[in-house]
Amino acid sequence: MSTNDIKLPEPFASIPRETFLFGPSPIQHLERISEALGGKVNVYAKRDDCNSGLAYGGNKTRKLEYLAAEAKAQGADTLVSIGGVQSNHTRQVAAVSTKLGLKAVLVQEHWVPDWSDPVYGKVGNIQLSRLMGADVKLDPSGFGIEHKNSLAAAVAELQSQGRRPYAIPAGASDHPLGGLGFARWAFEVEEQERQMGVFFDTVIVCAVTGSTMAGMVAGFKLAQKKCGSKPRRVIGIDASATVPQTKEQVLRIAQVTGRKIGLEDGVDNVTTEDVELDDRYHAGIYGVPDQQTKDAIRFGASTEAFITDPVYEGKSLAGMMDMIRKGEIKPGSNVLYAHLGGQLALNAYSDIFIVHRRQSSLGNPMANPWPKHAMHLAEYSPANTWWWSKATMCGCKKHTL
Numbered sequence: 001m002s003t004n005d006i007k008l009p010e011p012f013a014s015i016p017r018e019t020f021l022f023g024p025s026p027i028q029h030l031e032r033i034s035e036a037l038g039g040k041v042n043v044y045a046k047r048d049d050c051n052s053g054l055a056y057g058g059n060k061t062r063k064l065e066y067l068a069a070e071a072k073a074q075g076a077d078t079l080v081s082i083g084g085v086q087s088n089h090t091r092q093v094a095a096v097s098t099k100l101g102l103k104a105v106l107v108q109e110h111w112v113p114d115w116s117d118p119v120y121g122k123v124g125n126i127q128l129s130r131l132m133g134a135d136v137k138l139d140p141s142g143f144g145i146e147h148k149n150s151l152a153a154a155v156a157e158l159q160s161q162g163r164r165p166y167a168i169p170a171g172a173s174d175h176p177l178g179g180l181g182f183a184r185w186a187f188e189v190e191e192q193e194r195q196m197g198v199f200f201d202t203v204i205v206c207a208v209t210g211s212t213m214a215g216m217v218a219g220f221k222l223a224q225k226k227c228g229s230k231p232r233r234v235i236g237i238d239a240s241a242t243v244p245q246t247k248e249q250v251l252r253i254a255q256v257t258g259r260k261i262g263l264e265d266g267v268d269n270v271t272t273e274d275v276e277l278d279d280r281y282h283a284g285i286y287g288v289p290d291q292q293t294k295d296a297i298r299f300g301a302s303t304e305a306f307i308t309d310p311v312y313e314g315k316s317l318a319g320m321m322d323m324i325r326k327g328e329i330k331p332g333s334n335v336l337y338a339h340l341g342g343q344l345a346l347n348a349y350s351d352i353f354i355v356h357r358r359q360s361s362l363g364n365p366m367a368n369p370w371p372k373h374a375m376h377l378a379e380y381s382p383a384n385t386w387w388w389s390k391a392t393m394c395g396c397k398k399h400t401l
Contacts, residue, residue, distance in 0.1 A: 186219025
């Protein structure tokens with residue numbers, strides 16, 4: 001089945017769209033995670049981290065299908081967007097630009113000032129954006145989900161050069177078309193439910209700039225109106241730490257999306273009651289994981305090779321785990337966790353999960369024999385496959401191999 005096989009009601013079905021996805025993103029039953037969380041709730045994941053061949057894809061690739069169609073119709077020659085240094089979104093803008101034969105200009109702001117990993121600005125998302133030929137412009141401005149002056153300045157500069165830029169806000173979110181990709185996702189889920197013989201009563205999704213959650217809420221509401229679908233909970237796990245602003249933006253984008261796809265204001269469009277945003281798991285700051293987030297990342301990876309990141313999915317996974325363990329999601333529920341991608345950012349958080357090893361006389365790695373020296377860093381040498389312990393952190397030379 002291709003994404004073009006998803007049946008949408010009018011006027012939604014007639015909105016122009018490019019095709020960047022392999023097809024409907026797969027739904028995976030996380031049997032080991034379900035069992036490890038008590039076995040009373042069935043956990044599934046819809047894998048939008050595996051949705052495209054364009055530079056690893058992700059949720060923004062789905063959104064950009066609609067924005068790219070408009071950019072082409074307007075005769076744009078450059079896609080211009082904005083995000084943090086490790087923005088998944090700007091990497092996906094670079095990928096879509098490359099696919100369409102357009103230029104990409106990316107404003108990369110300093111959204112995570114409290115993170116000082118030495119490779120933060122060199123690896124992961126920004127590395128791929130540069131590799132794809134994007135014009136990366138570093139900007140010292142801090143985190144914010146609002147429309148940014150730095151993006152407007154980049155657009156104005158290109159226009160002064162005679163270029164035809166198409167501006168895309170952070171996360172492809174606060175844009176008239178920003179919610180359409182995940183409104184379509186909702187109908188994709190409903191078709192997959194019919195094929196699988198299951199109903200997902202609860203959807204868990206990370207929320208920051210807001211249009212992923214907003215699109216889901218609007219799409220499922222339209223499905224209820226047009227197709228007689230059953231209602232379900234869409235629970236957003238905030239990772240912005242600017243909760244009132246994010247909730248307002250989710251609601252606004254959902255309502256804009258609803259009007260575009262066939263919901264009427266005052267009759268059946270999205271209301272405040274439809275936007276459920278949980279503020280318990282953002283760790284108090286954007287882009288920095290707390291221990292609960294780290295534990296969730298480690299749990300997913302070690303339980304089912306389910307890899308999440310420290311900025312977004314690690315926090316939403318932590319939220320889902322906590323709600324299931326506390327019984328806030330009732331036994332017998334089928335939970336659909338929306339995996340939006342983001343794993344590339346793990347490379348920029350290189351010191352979160354340090355494994356201590358040393359080389360034995362037989363050439364086999366052994367467990368760290370010096371547990372008291374917790375400050376030692378373990379590094380891997382690809383040249384000779386030797387692990388060694390580096391003692392520069394505590395000044396100790398005794399245990400250097």
